[in-house]
Amino acid sequence: MLGAVTASLLNVRNMPNSGSSVIGQLSQGAVIKAAGPHDNWLQINYQNTYGFIAAKYLQPVNDLARLTGTVNTQKLNVRLSPSATAKYLATLHLGASIKTLAILDNWLEIEFNGNTAYVASQYVDLTYSSKGFYAQVNANLLNVRAAPNATASLFGQLRADSQIWVEGVQKDWCQIRFNGNRAYVARDYLSPLADDTNDSAERDPIILSDHQDELPIPITEHGQELARLTPNTVLPVNGTNEQRNSASTWNKWGNLLQTLSTKKQLDVACALAVLCVESSGKGFEQNNSDKMIIRFENHKFWKFWGKHHPQQYRQHFQYSNQKVWREHKWRNDHLAEWQSFHGNQKQEWQVFDFARQLDEEAAMLSISMGAPQIMGFHFERIGYQSINEMFEAFSSSIQGQINGLFDFFSPQMLRYLQELDFESFAGMYNGKGQKQVYGDKIQKHYTAFKKIMPNLTD
Structure with missing residues (x-):
């Protein structure tokens, strides 16, 4: 099994019993491969030999x-x-x-x-990582770095008594968010904001146990707490690309997908396959400061803004007249070279932000958003009063995105999915010009998920 250490320090012994010699220790959160069991012990590879650890201090890695x-x-x-x-x-x-x-x-x-x-x-x-917790800075100025080491680049500094949310811990470093970026601070200069009533000699002082009062950041939508995302049944992420993509997407959002699919009388494998194809099962891009995944469509921006400002539009945007979804290019200066931008989220956002300066509403109508890649101009169809409301909901939570996917399904789309006619579904969801390509991709992911989890989806 693949597991993570839950104890502050976990002894590695040369035999599977508590009276044997200690040959080393593992830190909390360390991920290892273990075999066994030997009664209540697991065998691991340790420093070019093998050792044993108590099984009760290892949790499965399922997220x-x-x-x-x-x-x-x-x-x-x-x-x-x-x-x-x-x-x-x-x-x-x-x-x-x-x-x-x-x-x-x-x-x-x-x-x-x-x-x-x-x-x-x-x-x-x-x-x-642990579930996360609030902590307070106890240094006059605490350096915020781009990586968990003392020589990494500086993002900035935090002042004494600043309260921050810690996402996880890596040895001597705490992972945080700083101006939208993943960043790190030395754990020695943070104090967790929670009462520690357990034996501190047995606990890591910076990690809150499951029995302590944690201070999670509440995630709500329309004043209500969001539903649980993760499933009870967790899949190993291995096999073909489609199988790994399907398993990873299921492990992140399976419970919500199953709940919504049941309401629509739909095999959850169908909805999952659509998500996998649209954005590889991702709603936000870590390498772009965790911003929502988007795709800016030049030809849509022409419809909503460009045709009213043709000269200015043509100085900055291009697309194919025959196949309007192709040959998208842009430039921020009319004398600069034309650039492609699809496939790179930082560049997608650069073009989008430029378009927002010209007309914010038209720009938001012209992007596909999040994991389901729903176009902004469909905001009323999925229940929003304005494009701004949809953009905010999709930007703030993955549940908003997945709810949007199911709201977008028309009765005919649902029938196509129920009949496993993925090409016809793709013709409605992705457009007739791409229906064969996308239909084939959805079919492959559907088949992959059915293969790795047949009992759930049959």
Whole structure:
């Protein structure tokens, strides 16, 4: 099993009993592979040998969004596929933080520059974060850094007594958000804002236990607490690309997807497959300050603004006259070179923000939003009074996005999904010009999910 240590420090012993010799210790949150069980003990690989840990101090790793990886070697190659002979893409340096998408045998599938890449797992320390907590700064000025090490670039500083939300802990560092960016501060200069009534000798002083009073940031919509997202049944993230994508999406949002699918009398595998295809099961982009995923459509901006300002529009935007969804380019100056921007969220937002300066409402009507990639001009169809209301709801929570997906399904769309006619569904959802491409992708993800979880979806 793949597990994370729950104790402050967990002894590693040379035999599966509490009287055997201690050969080392593991920190809270450390992620390891364990075999067994040996009664109440698990066997692990430890420092070129093997050891045993008490099984009760290991929790399963079932939410990859809570995994944080830190490079533990001076230089680590990033490759296109999980092989030492695969194409070299870049080098990561000691202390670099990475987002793990899947754990393979000896490789980690990671998110790199908005795409998927691979690194050797032995050179990355994985940490499974806690639920998070509020903490107070107890230094005069606390440096906020881009990575969990003392030589990383500075984002800024926090003043004494500042109260911040800690997302997780990596050894001597706490992960926080700073001006929208993932950032890190030294844990020695933070004090958790909670009463600790448990034995401090047995607990990590910065991690709140499940029995302590935590101070989570409430997530609400229209004054009501949002529904639980994660499912009871968690899937291993492995296999084909479609299987990994399906499992990862299910593990993040499966409970909500199942609840909404049941109300629509729809196989949850269908809704999940649509989400996987639209945005790879993601609603927000970590590498773009966790902003909502969007796609700016030049031809729609022409409809809502450009045709009323044709000369100004043509100085900044282009698209194909034959296939309007293709050849999208832009430039912020009429003398600059034309640039493509689809496929890169930072560039999508750059174009969108530029368009908002010209006409904010028209720009919001011209983007597809979030995990379901619903166009802004459909705001009334999914129950919003204005495009601003839809934009705010989709920007603030994944539940707003997924609710929007189910609200967008027309009776005919639902019939196509119930009949597993994915190409006809894609013709309505993605457009007739793309129905075969998207229909085939939805079919592949549907089949992949049915294969890895047949008991749930049959």
